[in-house]
Amino acid sequence: MTELLKVVGLTREYPGVRANDDVSFSIGTGEVHALLGENGAGKSTLVKMIYGLEKPDAGFMKLRGGSYTPANPQAARAAGVAMVFQHFSLFEALNVAENVALGMENPPKMRELAASIRQVSENYGLPLDPDRIVGDLSAGERQRVEIIRCLLQDPKLLIMDEPTSVLTPQEVEILFKTLRKLQSEGTSILYISHKLEEIRALCDEATILRLGKVVGECDPKTTTARDMAEMMVGQTLHVPSRESSEAGEMLLEVKDLDFAPANPFGTRLKNVSLKLRAGEILGIGGVAGNGQDELLSVLSGEARTDKGAITFDGQDVSALGPNARRRIGLLTAPEERLGHAAAPNMSLTENAALTATIRKKLSKNNFLNWKKTESFAREVIKAFDVRTPGPASAARSLSGGNLQKFVIGREVLQDPKVFVVNQPTWGVDASAAADIRQALLDLAAGGAGVIVISQDLDELMEISDHFAALNEGTLTAPRKAKGLTVDEIGLMMGGAHDLEAAQ
Amino acid sequence: MITFVKRPQPSKFWTIATPVLAVILTMILGGLLFAAMGKDPVVAIRTIFWDPLFNDQFAAYSRPQLLVKAAPLILIAIGLSLGFKAGIWNIGAEGQYIIGALTGASVGLALYPLDAWWIFPLMVIAGALGGFLWAMIPAILKTRFNTNEILVSLMLVYVAEQILASAALGFLRNPEGNGFPGSRNLSQIPAMSNPELISGTGAHWGVVAAFAAVVAAYVLINKHMLGFQIRLTGESPRAARFAGVKDRLLVVFCLGTAGALAGLAGLFEVTGPAGQISIDFGAGYGFTAIIVAFLGRLHPVGILLAGLLLALTFIGGELAQFMLGLPSAAIQVFQGMLLMILLAMDILVNYRVMIVNKEAA
Known part of the structure; x- marks a missing residue:
């Protein structure tokens, strides 16, 4: 050659x-x-x-x-x-x-x-x-x-x-x-x-x-x-291990959700239903652009849906905004780190205040306690091994993987009841990805419900109890992840749409 | 070849240094401009920046003028800066300033010749409310119909100017003014006047309000949740929505606060330095305050300094017109240069200048 x-x-x-x-x-x-x-x-x-x-x-x-x-x-x-x-x-x-x-x-x-x-x-x-x-x-x-x-x-x-x-x-x-x-x-x-x-x-x-x-x-x-x-x-890999847990109480239920996004190139969610129990990890696969962003936005509260579409812990949360949902324990982490999950030019301390003020009680009478916020940012940096000079660094100065660890850590350390995350390890290196997955597994083991939306099927197979796929805004019925073959998954991801068209 | 390399974070040093550098550069380029007009550049620059404060002959008159001119600029700029930080562009402070003066003066004059201590406070409230309501027009149109607040607020300036003219010629005209346009002189009616509080300083209630606004804005921006949400919205609207910021409410708050502060500035001006509602009451403070807000980097303390600096160029500019025969257009060019240069220098905050040898690469 x-x-x-x-x-x-x-x-x-x-x-x-x-x-x-x-x-x-x-x-x-x-x-x-x-x-x-x-x-x-x-x-x-x-x-x-x-x-x-x-x-x-x-x-x-x-x-x-x-x-x-x-x-x-x-x-x-x-x-x-x-x-x-x-x-x-x-x-x-x-x-x-x-x-x-x-x-x-x-x-x-x-x-x-x-x-x-x-x-x-x-x-x-x-x-x-x-x-x-x-x-x-x-x-x-x-x-x-x-x-x-x-x-x-x-x-x-x-x-x-x-x-x-x-x-x-x-x-x-x-x-x-x-x-x-x-x-x-x-x-x-x-x-x-x-x-x-x-x-x-x-x-x-x-x-x-x-x-x-x-x-x-x-x-x-x-x-x-x-x-x-x-x-x-340069070190031995930490392989996450899934300890199957008994299905707990029902935490989150989405019923026949229809949602048309404001963005004309967005994907319309059609008749989406899902159930999430305590201690369960639901993996949602599918190629990006099939409604993942929209699904996250309706769960986070950035977009509101019809009455009764989303029930959390027995309460209809469809009309609640992001902070009201955080207050009752429904936390989310969107895919886009810079500009959505974090503000690029703001420090990590300020970015910690972005979602954590309510659950971490970082403000009093609407005045932010920056000292407390900074120590929370430090806690996230330490617990999730975020490589950065310190909490005063701007979010944009961090590499993608490190910022992702910060974003995930910020939510996980708020002790969510349900955590929804979109593409948790996208563009993240192998060791950081393993850490993030382990954190999600620990969260579920501690009794929280976790929804992981990801394109990485290996990842989903590794951590999910149940698996569903998003295709053109339609969610397939969740199936037990154990024992699914690559062909079956491929069919759930792309084939379901063809079947629908043939009807 | 010169290239710019993006800094990982904005430089703290250059955030402070660029305004200083911009002022120095403006002095140099302005000096060249004045030299090209056949004036001695050193004398011209000295007349603008030094004489108003330290010349024995003029300082007694012009030093108090500094606070008189700076107060409305600072008061309005503080309000504008909140919106600008959040990406809400209120260009119509001039209109809110005029309407504030009109509503405040109208309330006062409606009670004339009553003499009571509460009249002036009532006028202050009416002035703030007038500016607030005038700013609500672009705010509601934006939140309801998604109109562009830049256009709406700007066009409302011209509407306000027409209302001002009709007030000066019509419903607010001084009945004892022998038919001349203009209202009664409010500064000479004790219950309605906004006097100099400390003799020889120029400090009136508007100056007090301006300083209070600087402090309040500083606390709001740095300590309060709402200030954090304002900054977050300006930095990244999507992240702000994710953080639960109610963006419509923020538009209403930012425009409303700016309107109220501009209205206050108008009220203090009409009851003090200007004295009466006249056709030419709108002196452009509302537009100059935009420059002040940016010159001060949208930071309350920066705005305080920038307001004083711009007031100085106003007074110095007048002095230069009077002493050296510089045309007022040249002074306006000089002030425009200051903003242009400052904005151009902004690049140093976020970028490093590197000199790259093309061949070596």
Whole structure:
């Protein structure tokens, strides 16, 4: 295998942190190379340098033997390097072809572009209609738009950042087929993921980063996922263990809930019913954008629903706002950490006051007790091992995983009766994710009811007593999690919708 | 090549340093402007910033003027800053100021010639209420029909100006004024006047109210739940909703408080320094207060200092017109420069300036 990209001694420093320290590795032509590491290990910085978004302070790169110093992403694309980001940059109100054209330097005529999109999507088994409006597409289809946008440039190296985090198992299979086909045609792929089983199934080589340094290289096909995870975190993993508990009293009941969100691109919840007992963890799977945000907002009280739709502890809470629900013990943690669960420019102390003033009695006569609030913030930081200089740090200065630990910790330490959390470990590194899951398990073991909305099926299978799936705003009937097969889950997540359409 | 790198957190140092730097830079650029107009820049800057306070000849007159001009600016800016912090843009303080003066003066004049101690307090309440109600128009339209408060509050300024003109010419006109426009002189009616409390300082009840507002706003913003909710809403509306903030109530509170404070400022002005309702009563305090609010970084103490600084440029500017023959437009350009430069310097609070050698990369 000839060498395509060689990275030698790349170093990049930010104020106060060395994000990449003397990083070297190489990718062969037609190789699928995994980049593994915890949050903050420096993966993003590294690929940003390869894609021309950041410049290294030291070190150099070689592409096909020649010097490679991309000044910007345009230069990187011209050299044959393309990237699919974790967060899509698509305009919801435009159609697929228009979105693709916006990313091109010299877009061809719309009709020709649509034809080539069709051709590429057929060649690589990525079904996509160029005339559809992006706002109507599922997350998986949106990702296809991004991938096809890259493939139209005929890249030599395709960088993919956590591509499967938004996909159903079936969609993952389609993606992998596409990636293998690309590989067989000689395209190299740099694949970033937390999901070790995926990397074992797909990748030829893996480079493992920790704290900005390369700590190991391995052949993922012959290394166990556990070994790779331990290399990543540099310590033995703490595996959560589910102690099945007897079903307790009924805590939360949602009955025939219909809800139309204010946002026109939101998902309408249709006839959603669920029951949650004390000590139970209900896992709700499904691809993002199928009503998860809406379900959380009706449970948190940010959005109100019809009378009688939500009963908590025998009381109709449909008309109560977020703080009234907190007072009686119904706590939530939304998916979006920055800007929803936490205010980016505010300190951790202020962010602790965001939800905890009532249950932690942080205010008196509506005057905040900042001392008490700060000590609560410290308590969260300590109990959940949030890595930060202190409670005065702004929320935005924390890495995603650390902020998530803070957000979860803030709610868990308020001793909720029911805790609803959306994507608790999304974009969180393996060891932090294990801590968060353990905290949820402890919460349930202590008699609280927990609803975990997540796209990570392994996670849900690991901690849930019951499992249900959200699909286009419809919730399937919950089933016992134990014994469910991947195919059954896939059917619950995507198939239920097809059945409905066939009726 | 110069690039800007985002700081992990806003810099405390630059939050304080940028207004100072902006003032210095404005002095330099303003000096260049005055030099281009054929005036000695050093003399011009000295006339604006130094002479009003320390020149033997003028200070006796202009020093008290500082508090007289600063008080309404500070009072209005404090009210505006609450809304601005929450992302609620009340641009119509000028209108609320005028209506406050009108309602307060109307209540007083309706009781003329009664002489009782409670008349002035009653007028104060009526002034605050007038400003409050005028601000409720954009507030209710916004919460009910989702209209843009910037447009509605701004347009209501022009409505208020028309009402002012009709009052000065019509229902509030002094019956003993020989047909001249303008109301009775309230500052000469003991029961309605807002006198200088300490001779030679310019301090009247409006100054007291302004200082009280600074303290109250400081406590509200830093200690009270409502102040926290205001900041949270400005930082991140979605997080605020998650924290249980009732956003409509907040709109009503912020607009209402700003309106009431602007109304108070108008009442204190009409019963004191201005003395009467006249066609040109609206002197632009309501608009200048927007500059004061931002110059003071929406911080109560900052607003206090900014109000004094801007009052100084007003008085100094008048002095410069009078002494050096600078056109008033040049003074307005100078004040505009101050805001522009301050906003431009804002970038230093959240970004670091880095000089990058392009070749080396």
